[in-house]
Amino acid sequence: NAGVTQTPKFRILKIGQSMTLQCTQDMNHNYMYWYRQDPGMGLKLIYYSVGAGITDKGEVPNGYNVSRSTTEDFPLRLELAAPSQTSVYFCASSYRTVFQETQYFGPGTRLLVL
Amino acid sequence: SQELEQSPQSLIVQEGKNLTINCTSSKTLYGLYWYKQKYGEGLIFLMMLQKGGEEKSHEKITAKLDEKKQQSSLHITASQPSHAGIYLCGADNVGGNTGKLIFGQGTTLQVKP
DSSP states (O other), rough: OOOEEEEOOOEOOOOTTTEEEEEESSSSSSEEEEEEEEETSSSEEEEEEEEEEEEEEOOOOTTTTEEEESSSBEEEEEEOOOOGOOOEEEEEEEEEOOSSSEEOOOOOOOEEEO | OOOEEEEEEEEEEETTOOOOEEEEEEEEOOOOOEEEEESSSEEEEEEESSSTTOEEEETTTTEOTTTTTSEEEEEESSGGGGGGGGEEEEEEESSSOOOEEOOOOOOEEEEEE
16 A cells, blocks of 8 residues: 555645645545645644545635545645645545544645745 | 643753653643654654653653643663664644644753663
8 A cells, every 4th residue: 555645745836826736545535634834943734534425614614625526536626826825735535443543644745836 | 732842952961861751732632743853864753652650761862741641751771873863753733633834942962871
């Protein structure tokens, strides 16, 4: 299993450009998440999905959109890139039991908006 | 809303020394997760604690959740260079098993050989 894969690893955008961050998992997990990590700030949840066709906002959704057409893929869309969106983006997927949930993270995408 | 505060923010220790990282919540913790991150990589799950007073160990890393379930500690015994990285605590934001985690700001650990 490859686990959670993310592309690209690094990208530079100009203000106002758009892009899609790709995330794929091969563990058949229903739950998927997008986080952003800013220096010294920990991770903040952008969007999450509990299954194909179902998405919901997290803590910091403004400026982003997601879709979940398949169990495996959970792309994150930036429509009008702004410098405030410079960050490291992590995708995660998880399985749940009655007692706990463990999230598996991808390697991250570093985005620089100039 | 719930917040997680980690201390210290950074730590430099000599190889072989013990160390402790703390994670304090503003609200009762219903699930506390510890993750480790190496620079340029994603997060790796270490341990999850749920019950007050619970303690779990994996190799030389021990995590504890206090009885009141508002503070957790991560203790590393006889640190090694392989322990270096950023340690993050995470907790369910809503107080149940929703998966919507919030994270502390992280503790950066350096281990000097």
